[in-house]
Amino acid sequence: MTVPQGRRSSTFTRLLRLGFTDPSAAERLLASGPLAAVRTDPVLLDALGGAADPDLALRGLGRLVEAQPDATGRRALLDTLVAAKPLRDRLIGVLGASEALGDHLARHPGDWQALVTYEQEDLHPGVAEFERGLAGADDPVTLRVAYRRCLLSIAARDVCGTTDVAETAAELADLATATLRAALALAAERIPEDAALCRLSVIALGKCGGHELNYVSDVDVVFVADPVEGADEDKAVQAAIRLASLLMRICSETTVEGSIWPVDANLRPEGRNGPLVRTLASHLAYYQRWAKTWEFQALLKARPVAGDAELGAAYMAAVSPLVWQAAERENFVADVQKMRRRIVENIPAGEVERELKLGPGGLRDVEFAVQLLQLVHGRADTTLRSGTTLNALKALAAGGYVGRVDAVQLDDAYRFLRSMEHRIQLHRLRRTHLVPEDEADLRRIGRSLGMRTEPITDLGRAWRRHTSVVRRLHEKLFYRPLLDAVAQLAPGETRLSTGAARERMVALGYADPGTALRHLEALASGVTRKAAIQRTLLPVLLGWFADSADPDAGLLNFRKVSDALGKTPWYLRLLRDEGAAAENLARVLSAGRLAPDLLMRAPEAVALLGGPGGLEPRERAQLEQEILSAVGRAEGAAQGVTAARAVRRRELFRTAAADLIGSYGTEERPAGGDPGTLVDLVGGAVSDLTAATLAGTLRAVVRDRWGDELPTRFAVIGMGRFGGHELGYGSDADVVFVHEPREGVDEQEAGRAAHTVVEEMRRLLQLPSADPPLLIDTGLRPEGKSGPLVRTLKSYEAYYRRWSLVWESQALLRAQYVAGDEDLARRFLRLADRLRYPAAGLGEDAVREIRRLKARMESERLPRGADPALHTKLGRGGLSDVEWTVQLLQLRHGGHEPSLRTPRTRQALAAARGAGLLTERDASTLDEAWVLATRVRNAVMLVRGRAGDTFPTEVRELAAVARYLGYGPGHAGDMLEDYRRTTRRARAVVESRFYES
Structure with a gap:
């Protein structure tokens, strides 16, 4: 009955505000029922209002209080409830979430005291604690009561947030383990003669085996037995069958206290048609000869939980190797996919959209995707061999088999869907995975998950979002119908029409769908093994290409690489078996021109994409050793430099691939890797590679002309970005050369030799080649272009003592040894200091001169028509602004502040901040701008295949730069605006710190 507005009491209004849906009934219950003594207590009312279903919590609490044996018991319960917040939160939380546990408490009114304890061991109990909780249960009825009492504690921790969904699922699995042990002990007490004949081990599969059990679920098991010493095997197996059958009845049968859960042994060999119990040898023989792919998939979660521990361990040792060989079976992926499709097809049509577990985008999609990847990659990578879905997903991400963002999204979705499943089952402790349709149920579930404003609306929105994420990510692993439109393998089957296929390609972002479909046809048509593997790979690759700025280029480049390597046995096997390799290749091939061009000249470099280690930059010493070895095997200097350039080509590809894969972003994830880390990776790797290449070129020239030793000591000093370990893909190598005649060698002869070395190094590195150019720039030498290419150390000393200008001191800030005689280089650097x-x-x-030079450079060198706000080198807040500001600080303070003595810009910035020469904010602003400008320059080179200091004007190229920087499709404008904003802030710091300080 609706109470008129004017006649509503203050209690009614408060109950309405607290979330009661029937405040009139609640008011009556509080006024005249067993809770009348505390009907106005604000603490208790607020706690009830915080429950998932306040009305249900109030009714359950009333029943519990009423069920107490006497008035003293009722008073004690209420007093404890009001005084003890942990108990209040736990008890009311359970009563508001679970009608079934409210019924249990009404039948066993003393069990509320199980929630009083709040000790550390109570927060995360394991099997041993649950076994103590079940101790004393001497028949199936008392075992059920003890089980529900333990379940009550798990549910209380769950609804109060003391445990998260993964911890709750693990506790439920541990309780199931303890229960199986207790049930087996009861069975052994009832038929001791059978227990004396055999060793029996219970192996958990499914969610119990994976430590991720639901509140109400079948507990999947297989039984393995062996005779005790001296016993007949057949009699022992029959005894074990009777023990196992009794164990199952104890857990599964319904009594006055209900049932615990069904024990399901249908995953055993031969399923329901096979014997309930087998010996270890019989199990092994079956799995070796007859088992199907899905049976190995089921064994992925196997673990011994009860009975003979030694026999259980022997079972695991015997079957585990077979599990990890399953992916080698013929049609492995197809079998897994087929089984998943069959499960979905068997869901009643009216329930598909409500099916939380088995429907598209449901829990099973996450589990299947994870298990498929585990079985494929777990053969070689033992870190993936976890039976717990979330742990396995984390391991897949750590190993590079699943993208980091994909893994996070799947983890979030799986946790949310499991939480929904738990709340649905907890209400009446019934085994169901269907999302209810009743609004009261949906409201309770939403509130239990923290959605208090619009619980029904918010729950539906979150559920749809998470299933959409799962569906999208799961589809990456399964066939898409596009290939059927072009492969022409089954003409009698319904396939997409050519027009529909073209439309779908356009929707995926392909600008030239006709050409794209022809590429697919060339790759996937036919009955060869190569075409079959391509048909497996391409649905996934097409999605990754579609995520890029230029899907057409990605598919075209993939076809080129496949044509070049298609007959190489390891190529397609690598892509098929190593999920990370396929995705990495797709990212690299669709992100621009540089990396694909490098790969086309050395297609075997695809092998670098096969695992996390393949993309790690190599140490300079390793690079130099490889290049020097190649030079040593070459016939003549030209061939030696060609060998060095080949190593450089491969290593540039390694660096570019690592950069692209680390940088690749989606609209949901602004960037894949830390920008500063990626900039340092590229700068360090390219600089080390350039140094090793120059060392190899120097060795080639000396060896060709003079044999083992040059008549003069000779060193190459890196300058500019090279010396600063900050080279980009398109950077020249700024250097100066220094030499010192060896003892007894005429100075003129030494000078001629040194000059010949320099000229020959430059000539050989500039010979026409398909490899990216490596230009040596000597413009920072004394007297610039007017000065000699190489000087003796004494000549440098004399020049710097008498003639040096301030710009030359500034240039020397980044001087660093890169090749040749290290001792000579050290002495040169001491002179430079x-x-x-x-x-x-x-x-x-000198300060005024530096400022004048900076202003002159800005006015004279900025290209005509270039936008000063978007020029990465000379523009406002760009590289030059930041570097000159840092270098001025180094020149002014480096003499008394040793931390500033570094050729690296970011290290010098950090040192200036640490020394108090820059504020934290100013240093961070300059660092952010420098990193961003550097990344843009790298992106332009990666995308266009040639160096540039401005953003591309062509739409697809600009979009590709945006994708590299972490912006989703259609957000290139946001990228430009962010760049302007970042560099504008940096320019303000430069105006203050460079021009005014």
Whole structure:
């Protein structure tokens, strides 16, 4: 009955505000029922309002209080409830979420005291604690009561948030383990003569085996037995069957206290048609000869839980190797996919959209995807061999088999869907995976998951979002119908029409769907093994290409690589068996021109994409050793430099691939890797590679002309970005050369030799080649282009003492040894230290000169028509602004602040901040701008295949740069605006710190 607005009491209004859906009934219950003594207590009312279903919680609490044996018991319960918040939260939380556990408490009114304890061991109990909780249960009825009492504690921790969904599922599995042990002990007490004949082990499969059980679920098991010493095997097996059957009845039968859960042994060999119990030898023989793929998939979660531990361990040792060989079976992936499709097809049509577990985008899709990847990659990678879905997913992500963002999204979706499943089952403790349609049920579930404003609406929205994520990610692993439209293998089957296929290609982002379909046809048609593997790979690859800015280029490049390597046996096997390799290749091939061009010249470099280690940058010492070895085997200097350039080509591809894969973003994830880390990776890797290439070129020239030893000591000093370990893909190598005649060698002869070395190195590195050019730039030498290419150390010393200008001191800030005689280089750098870190600092005249040079460079070198706000090198807040600001600080303070003595810009920035020369905010602003500008330059080179300091104007190229920087489709404009904003802030710091300080 609706109470008129004017006649509503304050209690009614408060109950309505607290979330009671029937405040009139609640008011009556509080006024005249067993809770009348606390009807106005604000603490208790607020706690009831915090329950998932306040009305249900209030009714359950009333029944519990009423069921207490006497008035003293009722008073004690209420007093404890009001005084003890942990108990209040636990008890009311359970009563508001589970009608079934409310019924249990009404039948066993003393069991509420199981929730009083709040000790550390009570927070996360394991099997041993649950076994103590079940101790004393001497028949199936008392075992059920003890089981529900333990379940009550698990549910309380769950609804109060003391445990998360994964911990709750693990506790439920541990309780099931303890229950199986207790049931087996009861069975052995009833038929001791059978227990004396055999050793019996209970192996859990499914969610119990995976430590991820539901509140109400079948507990999947297989039984393995062996005779005790001296016993007949047949009699022992029959005894074990009677023990196992009794164990199953104890757990499954319904009594006055209900049932615990069904024990399901249908996953055993031969299923229901096979014997309930087999010996270990019989199990092994079956799995070796007859088992189907799905049976090995089921064994992935197997673990011994009860009975003879030694026999259980022997079972696991025997069958585990077979599980990890399952992926080698013929049609393995097809079998797994077929089984998944069959499960979906068997769901009643009216329930598909409500099916939380088995429907599209449901829990089973996550589990199947994870298990498929585990079985494929777990053969070689033992870290993947977990029976717990979330642990396995985490391991797959850590191993690079699943993208980090994909793994996070799947983890979030799986946790949410499992939480929904738990709340649905907890209400009446019934085995169901259907989302209810009743609004009261949906409201309770939504509130239990923290959705208090619009619980029904918010629950539906979150559920749809998570199933959509799962469906999208799961489809990456399964066939898509596009291939059927072009492969022409089954003309009698319904396939997409050519027009529909073209439309779908366009929807996926392909600008030229006709050409794309022809590529698919060329790759996937035919009955060869190669075509069959391509048909498995391409549905996944097409999705990854579609995620890029240029899907057409990705597919075209994939066809080129496949044509080049198609007859190489390891190529398609790598892509098929190593999920990370296929996705990595797709990302690399669709992200621009540089990496594919490098790969086309050395297609075997695809092998680098096969695992996480393949993309790790190599140490400089390793690179130099490989290049010097290749030079040593070459006939003549030209061939030696060609060999060095081949190594450089491969390593540039390794670096570019690692950069692209680390940078690749989606609309949901602004960036894949930390931008600063990626910039440092590229700068360090390219700089080390350039240094090793120059070392190899130097060795080739010396070996060709002079044999083992040059008449003069000779060193190459890196300058600019090269010296700073900050080279980009398209950077020249700024260097100066220094030499020192060996003892007894005429100085003129030494000078001629040194000059010949320099000229020959430059000539050989500039010979026409398909490899990316490596240009040596000597413009930072004394006297610039007017000065000699190479000087002796004494000549440098004399020049710097008498003639050096302030810009040369500034240039020396980044001087660093890169090749040749290390001792000579050290002495050169000690000489440089006196100029770049002057003890007296920098005079005002020198500061003004640096500022004048900077202003002149901005006005004279910025290309005509270039937008100063978007030029990464000379533009506002770009690389030059940041570097000159940092370098001025180094020249002024490096003489007395040793931390500033580094050729690396970001390290110098951090040192300036640490020394108090820059505020935290200013240093961070400059660092962010420098990293962003560097990444844009790298992106332009990766996308266009040639260096550039401005953003591309062509739409697809600009989109590809945006994707590299982590912007989703259609957000190139946001990228440009963010760049302007970041560099504008940096320019403000430069104006303050460079021009005014």
